[in-house]
Amino acid sequence: MATRTLLSPWTLERPHGKIGYWLVFVVVFALFTLAFVVPLVWMLLGAMKTAPELARNPPTLLPERLNVDSYVDAWSFMELAGYFRNTVVVAGGAWLLQLAVIVPAAYALSKLRPVLGKWIMGLMLATLMLPASALLVPTYLTITDVPVVGVNLINEPAAIWLPAAANAFNLYLLKRFFDQIPTELLDAARIDGAGSVTTMVRIVLPLSRPILAVVSIFAIVAAWKDFIWPLLVLQDPGIQTLSVALQRFEPDTPINLMLAGLVLASLPMVVAFLIFQRQILAGLTAGSLKG
Amino acid sequence: MSTITSRGAPPRVPSVTEPAPPAAPAGRLRRRLTDNLTAYGFLCAALVCFALFSWYPIVRGVLLSFQQVNFVSDPVWVGWENFETLFADPLFLTAWRNTLLFTGLALVVGFAIPFAVAVVLNELRHAKAFFRMVVYLPVMLPPVVVAILWKWFYDPGPGLFNSLLRSVGLPPLAWLNSTDTSMLSLVLVATWASMGSATLIYLAALATIPGELYEAAELDGATVWQRLRHVTVPQTRFVLLVMMLMQIIATMQVFTEPYVMTGGGPEDSTVTVLLLLYRYAFTYNDFGTASAMSLLLFVFLGGFSALYLRLTRTRS
Numbered sequence: 001m002a003t004r005t006l007l008s009p010w011t012l013e014r015p016h017g018k019i020g021y022w023l024v025f026v027v028v029f030a031l032f033t034l035a036f037v038v039p040l041v042w043m044l045l046g047a048m049k050t051a052p053e054l055a056r057n058p059p060t061l062l063p064e065r066l067n068v069d070s071y072v073d074a075w076s077f078m079e080l081a082g083y084f085r086n087t088v089v090v091a092g093g094a095w096l097l098q099l100a101v102i103v104p105a106a107y108a109l110s111k112l113r114p115v116l117g118k119w120i121m122g123l124m125l126a127t128l129m130l131p132a133s134a135l136l137v138p139t140y141l142t143i144t145d146v147p148v149v150g151v152n153l154i155n156e157p158a159a160i161w162l163p164a165a166a167n168a169f170n171l172y173l174l175k176r177f178f179d180q181i182p183t184e185l186l187d188a189a190r191i192d193g194a195g196s197v198t199t200m201v202r203i204v205l206p207l208s209r210p211i212l213a214v215v216s217i218f219a220i221v222a223a224w225k226d227f228i229w230p231l232l233v234l235q236d237p238g239i240q241t242l243s244v245a246l247q248r249f250e251p252d253t254p255i256n257l258m259l260a261g262l263v264l265a266s267l268p269m270v271v272a273f274l275i276f277q278r279q280i281l282a283g284l285t286a287g288s289l290k291g
Numbered sequence: 292m293s294t295i296t297s298r299g300a301p302p303r304v305p306s307v308t309e310p311a312p313p314a315a316p317a318g319r320l321r322r323r324l325t326d327n328l329t330a331y332g333f334l335c336a337a338l339v340c341f342a343l344f345s346w347y348p349i350v351r352g353v354l355l356s357f358q359q360v361n362f363v364s365d366p367v368w369v370g371w372e373n374f375e376t377l378f379a380d381p382l383f384l385t386a387w388r389n390t391l392l393f394t395g396l397a398l399v400v401g402f403a404i405p406f407a408v409a410v411v412l413n414e415l416r417h418a419k420a421f422f423r424m425v426v427y428l429p430v431m432l433p434p435v436v437v438a439i440l441w442k443w444f445y446d447p448g449p450g451l452f453n454s455l456l457r458s459v460g461l462p463p464l465a466w467l468n469s470t471d472t473s474m475l476s477l478v479l480v481a482t483w484a485s486m487g488s489a490t491l492i493y494l495a496a497l498a499t500i501p502g503e504l505y506e507a508a509e510l511d512g513a514t515v516w517q518r519l520r521h522v523t524v525p526q527t528r529f530v531l532l533v534m535m536l537m538q539i540i541a542t543m544q545v546f547t548e549p550y551v552m553t554g555g556g557p558e559d560s561t562v563t564v565l566l567l568l569y570r571y572a573f574t575y576n577d578f579g580t581a582s583a584m585s586l587l588l589f590v591f592l593g594g595f596s597a598l599y600l601r602l603t604r605t606r607s
Contacts, residue, residue, distance in 0.1 A: 003498070003502045004502025004503075004505050004506055005413055005414055005497070005500075005502070005505065006410065006413070006414055006505060006515060006518055006519060006522075006523060007414055007515065008505070008506070008509055012416075021414075024411065024414075024415070025415055025417060025418075028411055028412070028415065028422075029418065032421075032422055032425055032426065033425075035483070036425040036426060036428060036429065036483075037425055039440070039444065039451070039483075040428065042444075042451055043440055046443070054449070055449065056449060057448050057449040057454075058449065058454050058457065058458075059449045059451075059454055100336070101336045101337050101340055102337060104333035104334070104336070104337075105333060105334050105336070105337035105338075107333060108329075108330040108331075108333035108334045109330075109334070112326055112327075112329060112330035112333065113326075113330070114326070114327045114330035114331055114334070115327055117330070120334065120338070123341075123346065124337075124341055124345075125600070125604075127341070127345045127346070127349070128596070128600060129593060129596040129597055129600060130349065130589055130593075130596070131540060131543070131544050131588060131589060131592045131596070132544065133544045133546070133565050133568070133585065133588065134352065134585040134586070134588055134589040134592075135345075135348050135349065135352060135585070136568070136569075136572070136585065137352065137355065137568075137572050137578055137581045137582050137585055138347075138348035138349070138351040138352035138355055138582065138585075139344055139348040140572070141348075141351070141355070141360070141578060142343065142344065142347060142348050142351065144362075146343060147343065147347065148343075162340060162343070162344055163340075163344040163345075165336075165337075165340040165344075166337070166340040166341045166343075166344045166345045168341075168345075171337070196329045196333070200333075221431070224433060225433045225434060227433070227434055227435050227546075227547050228546050228547065228550075228565075228569075232573065242433065243433045243434070243435040243436070244435075246435055246436065246439060247435050247439070247550075247551055250439055250442075250551070255443065258439065258443075259440075259443070262436045262439060262440055265433060265436050266431075266432045266433065266436050269431040269432065269433070270428065270431055270432070272431075273427070273428065273431045274424075277424065280427075281423065281427070281491060284488055284491055284492065285491065285492055285495040
């Protein structure tokens with residue numbers, strides 16, 4: 001039941017149309033393979049070549065000898081285990097804290113409708129108008145000396161977690177989803193004696209699984225990919241994330257080890273993408289078209 | 292999917308404003324009060340996070356632009372001095388010119404290609420899942436990984452691109468090592484890494500165009516090109532505009548690619564606004580001037596952001 005698109009099904013049925021279609025298909029397929037598959041395969045193959053082989057010009061197509069030594073060497077040379085752990089801590093913490101902060105806030109703004117609620121939402125959305133990089137310097141200075149409590153969060157994972165929790169875009173996505181949950185449902189729960197917390201946890205959250213998945217994916221992917229902010233606030237090599245560490249190692253690491261490091265750093269996100277492809281792509285269009 | 296079922300059967304219950312029979316005014320007031328207290332209890336963590344790491348830095352950023360800051364003594368008011376420092380720095384103009392060049396090239400390359408790709412993919416009836424998957428794969432790679440990988444591809448000697456050029460008999464290029472091609476090389480990486488999202492968003496928009504429009508146009512004798520111009524483009528105009536704004540805002544803030552791949556070189560040809568801002572703040576420790584630069588970037592992009600928010604919010 002394919003819907004009608006630019007070309008009509010009849011045109012494609014005719015002999016001329018059929019030949020044209022397959023011609024275009026083969027060209028597009030070849031271009032896609034060249035543009036998106038070849039670079040990634042070249043990276044995988046490169047990580048299996050030795051450093052002298054990689055320096056050869058013209059390059060060898062396939063590695064002379066299949067081996068995974070580079071991966072093992074890269075793992076110990078760059079001490080990747082520690083950076084993986086740091087990245088998981090940073091991304092996982094950012095995700096959990098963000099949910100813990102914005103879910104109740106979105107619920108309150110959507111369903112409890114406090115005085116000034118509209119103003120608060122407006123002030124939060126206004127932060128989206130700012131290009132993120134315009135806030136780098138003042139936020140950095142705030143992190144070095146958090147007002148009121150007066151602590152320096154540089155080299156603490158909290159330096160990433162706390163600013164990540166102030167995510168107006170995800171909060172807005174959640175609030176708009178909560179807005180569509182009928183109030184009658186919540187009133188019914190209230191009459192049955194449920195408090196606000198119970199109503200949120202037992203009724204609103206189970207209904208909101210799709211949007212929670214989208215927000216979670218956004219939060220984790222953003223934290224895993226982020227570079228400039230961790231570069232600024234995680235200066236101690238012992239606490240740096242993969243992105244920051246790889247960039248620091250790049251100038252004086254043999255290229256074959258570097259390539260193996262790149263493959264390893266990409267694997268978690270690529271595997272997650274292959275598993276959650278449907279949710280990620282659905283979230284992409286939901287978040288950007290209507291957000 | 293749950294969204295479909297809920298859309299199919301909207302709740303037809305007449306909305307009840309007062310669930311309980313009219314309560315005494317005092318009881319209603321008390322309920323209003325407890326509701327508000329609970330609401331602010333739920334909101335307090337978010338208010339603290341936004342106040343400390345969003346609202347306060349915004350105000351502070353403006354103030355910092357007119358101050359001289361070091362970590363030793365208290366900040367000093369210096370009026371427009373930070374801005375004068377910037378305007379006196381020849382790199383300031385270079386950085387803006389380079390960034391605008393990056394944004395302009397990214398619009399030419401990165402805006403047209405995903406749309407064209409989406410239009411073609413929308414017509415293909417085979418290997419749909421493959422196309423969608425591979426075009427989006429680079430989006431999942433960390434930008435630093437992409438930058439280091441492409442730096443290796445751009446290697447003028449045994450790099451992938453020059454090897455490909457040589458194998459088809461074309462002369463090799465200097466890529467990142469020449470002022471002529473350095474910026475274009477960065478645009479190519481950035482486009483490769485991000486075009487997956489744009490392509491898939493366009494595909495979703497194309498899928499919402501009613502087939503009858505194409506049918507009617509074809510019956511009226513419109514050619515493929517005319518159908519594209521008078522049906523496809525007008526029907527996706529909103530998404531195209533939003534994506535263009537988003538892209539301008541994102542590309543004006545380009546940092547990772549020049550920082551990792553060129554460090555601003557050769558001959559400052561890839562020094563971008565954000566790279567210079569980074570240098571002011573974290574190499575020269577001149578946070579005041581860096582803030583002045585952020586303020587200018589904000590003023591420049593504020594209009595685009597406001598338009599973007601207006602468009603997306605009025606539409607939804």
